[in-house]
Amino acid sequence: MTIANGNGNGHGPAQRKHKVTVVGSGNWGTTVAKLVAESTREHPDVFEEDVQMWVYEEKVTIPKDSPHYDAAVGEEPQNLTSIINKYHENVKYLPKIALPSNVVANPSLQDAVKDATVLVFNFPHDFIHSILKQMKGHILPYARGISCIKGVTVDDDKIELICEHIGDTLGIYCGALSGANIASEIANEEWCETTIAYNTPPCDIRSTNGASNGNGTSNGNGEHKDSRGQISKTKLVPLPQEYPPLDHEEFHKLFSRPYFTVSMVSDVVGVSLGGALKNIVAIACGFVEGHGWNMTAKTAVMRRGMLEIIAFAREFFPETINEKTLWEESAGWGDMIVSCTAARNWRYSKMAVERGVSVQEIERTELNGQKLQGISTSREVSSFLRSKGLEEHYPLFKAVELILDQKIKVEEIPHLFRRQ
Numbered sequence: 001m002t003i004a005n006g007n008g009n010g011h012g013p014a015q016r017k018h019k020v021t022v023v024g025s026g027n028w029g030t031t032v033a034k035l036v037a038e039s040t041r042e043h044p045d046v047f048e049e050d051v052q053m054w055v056y057e058e059k060v061t062i063p064k065d066s067p068h069y070d071a072a073v074g075e076e077p078q079n080l081t082s083i084i085n086k087y088h089e090n091v092k093y094l095p096k097i098a099l100p101s102n103v104v105a106n107p108s109l110q111d112a113v114k115d116a117t118v119l120v121f122n123f124p125h126d127f128i129h130s131i132l133k134q135m136k137g138h139i140l141p142y143a144r145g146i147s148c149i150k151g152v153t154v155d156d157d158k159i160e161l162i163c164e165h166i167g168d169t170l171g172i173y174c175g176a177l178s179g180a181n182i183a184s185e186i187a188n189e190e191w192c193e194t195t196i197a198y199n200t201p202p203c204d205i206r207s208t209n210g211a212s213n214g215n216g217t218s219n220g221n222g223e224h225k226d227s228r229g230q231i232s233k234t235k236l237v238p239l240p241q242e243y244p245p246l247d248h249e250e251f252h253k254l255f256s257r258p259y260f261t262v263s264m265v266s267d268v269v270g271v272s273l274g275g276a277l278k279n280i281v282a283i284a285c286g287f288v289e290g291h292g293w294n295m296t297a298k299t300a301v302m303r304r305g306m307l308e309i310i311a312f313a314r315e316f317f318p319e320t321i322n323e324k325t326l327w328e329e330s331a332g333w334g335d336m337i338v339s340c341t342a343a344r345n346w347r348y349s350k351m352a353v354e355r356g357v358s359v360q361e362i363e364r365t366e367l368n369g370q371k372l373q374g375i376s377t378s379r380e381v382s383s384f385l386r387s388k389g390l391e392e393h394y395p396l397f398k399a400v401e402l403i404l405d406q407k408i409k410v411e412e413i414p415h416l417f418r419r420q
Contacts, residue, residue, distance in 0.1 A: 030094040033099070038100055040254070161273070177196045182343055192260065200246070228317060282340045283374040
């Protein structure tokens with residue numbers, strides 16, 4: 001067996017395969033589990049076939065019109081994990097979509113993540129602290145992650161990318177996935193594209209996978225740098241040599257499907273902020289359309305929103321942001337357009353204005369227990385900007401929070417565009 005040396009430059013054939021676990025099982029989490037499970041079957045030289053999917057256990061009743069309805073059981077509630085493993089369908093969060101049989105639903109978070117070298121995070125970011133706390137100390141020290149969670153965390157007057165917060169909390173490196181993606185369309189294998197940002201940590205670089213570029217790279221001494229260009233406080237354990245490398249090629253294999261085109265980049269900041277902050281803009285577009293204004297008004301809001309996203313990135317991550325990501329990648333303008341015209345932050349904020357109720361009320365009655373990420377992102381970003389005395393520099397972000405709190409009306413949005 002080849003044993004990893006300290007600098008990650010050893011040679012020898014890989015003798016172990018990567019085990020993949022998806023942490024989360026909502027509609028997007030289950031969709032991602034479906035596509036990566038298809039890929040692990042196609043690449044048995046790199047990945048173990050079975051994909052663990054952590055499922056928050058709950059009781060579910062299978063409706064009579066479901067092909068899985070069992071008259072002997074009737075309407076008696078059953079464990080969601082048992083239903084998924086028996087019928088290969090998440091009947092609550094992704095109904096009528098057949099899952100590969102190698103997706104294994106697991107109600108135990110600690111058991112699901114045990115021995116996984118690849119962790120894919122996909123759950124509402126409201127629960128990030130409690131979930132990471134449960135995982136800490138129960139994962140491989142050399143595991144690597146990809147966060148599909150679109151948001152930022154704010155704590156003690158500090159803002160962090162969610163992928164970096166995950167990495168720092170668990171002591172691992174974590175990249176980010178974001179793009180113009182709607183879970184139901186991907187689950188139905190309707191073609192779309194996405195962007196994955198991942199920098200191979202210096203300790204994982206081998207002669208076969210070259211060097212990483214962009215933000216988060218080495219400082220020349222083998223130390224990993226964070227999204228602000230500083231030496232990361234997280235000291236990484238190298239991926240053992242008996243595993244295949246984990247870099248752009250391997251993550252492309254894991255996520256790419258004929259219906260899911262993957263672009264690999266190194267700009268973790270651009271991918272993360274584009275995916276997080278566009279949800280605030282999408283809520284604003286829903287407000288505008290719900291009020292009766294149409295595409296020209298939404299276009300104005302999208303343009304202003306992208307300017308505020310870029311300004312935010314320049315202000316707080318000037319050392320590493322690559323603005324090309326926001327202009328050229330699916331995680332930038334692509335995600336902005338689809339989020340503001342078809343995704344649920346737009347859809348449910350539009351519904352709230354049309355019905356004359358709060359977005360929070362719509363979230364409670366229409367989302368089947370799930371959350372609108374735009375609401376929590378708006379509140380966290382606005383709180384952070386207030387603490388910095390910069391709230392007035394981001395008038396669209398400010399307006400969304402005020403409308404969510406019913407302190408101003410939607411028709412006041414055009415005032416934002418008047419030059420002072």
